Amino acid sequence: AQKVTQAQTEISVVEKEDVTLDCVYETRDTTYYLFWYKQPPSGELVFLIRRNSFDEQNEISGRYSWNFQKSTSSFNFTITASQVVDSAVYFCALIPFDSWGKLQFGAGTQVVVTP
Amino acid sequence: DSGVTQTPKHLITATGQRVTLRCSPRSGDLSVYWYQQSLDQGLQFLIQYYNGEERAKGNILERFSAQQFPDLHSELNLSSLELGDSALYFCASSTRGTGAEQFFGPGTRLTVL
Numbered sequence: 001a002q003k004v005t006q007a008q009t010e011i012s013v014v015e016k017e018d019v020t021l022d023c024v025y026e027t028r029d030t031t032y033y034l035f036w037y038k039q040p041p042s043g044e045l046v047f048l049i050r051r052n053s054f055d056e057q058n059e060i061s062g063r064y065s066w067n068f069q070k071s072t073s074s075f076n077f078t079i080t081a082s083q084v085v086d087s088a089v090y091f092c093a094l095i096p097f098d099s100w101g102k103l104q105f106g107a108g109t110q111v112v113v114t115p
Numbered sequence: 116d117s118g119v120t121q122t123p124k125h126l127i128t129a130t131g132q133r134v135t136l137r138c139s140p141r142s143g144d145l146s147v148y149w150y151q152q153s154l155d156q157g158l159q160f161l162i163q164y165y166n167g168e169e170r171a172k173g174n175i176l177e178r179f180s181a182q183q184f185p186d187l188h189s190e191l192n193l194s195s196l197e198l199g200d201s202a203l204y205f206c207a208s209s210t211r212g213t214g215a216e217q218f219f220g221p222g223t224r225l226t227v228l
Binding site: 033035037042043044045046047050091095096097098099100102103104105107108 | 117148157158160163165170171173203205207212213214216217218219220221222224
């Protein structure tokens with residue numbers, strides 16, 4: 001069985017501060033995919049990134065960066081120089097590599113960015 | 116815009132009623148997934164179809180059923196509705212059936228009164 005833990009329920013920052021969201025996962029599978037999704041106040045779920053377990057290289061996309069560490073079963077997400085538009089709930093998710101079906105989501109972390 | 120469409124956007128109904136939620140996947144995507152999001156349960160996977168066939172089942176109640184049609188759109192049927200069924204229902208689609216990133220529609224907000 002898989003489990004994804006996002007221990008931070010809510011993080012509040014002032015604009016331009018950096019914010020790091022923690023994600024810790026448990027799985028017995030040796031190969032799997034990890035994901036981050038964003039859910040803004042409008043409610044839709046927006047795909048941000050997929051990372052496979054073979055590749056531990058960190059990834060940067062604009063102000064977003066991800067730190068995958070297999071040794072600690074963590075896949076953390078950092079928003080650099082946060083903006084008000086970053087206010088949203090962010091979900092980490094996992095699926096075994098060759099598995100039909102469900103993304104196992106964490107509980108989500110609410111990020112509130114104030115001007 | 117993910118390219119996944121869901122109708123209706125909002126649905127208000129009474130206990131005991133039956134409703135149908137509709138989803139059209141992104142062009143070219145063969146796989147459709149249904150999820151339920153509620154405050155107490157979070158995001159819960161319900162069911163997956165791939166090219167018309169059911170491929171995976173999650174925490175889907177017996178009162179709920181789904182299908183995927185030859186044109187690949189999908190419908191989620193919820194019957195004998197209870198207050199606790201009030202939630203946001205998402206449809207997602209992906210190109211592949213396994214391990215692929217899933218692109219979510221805007222959701223249907225169901226309120227059962």
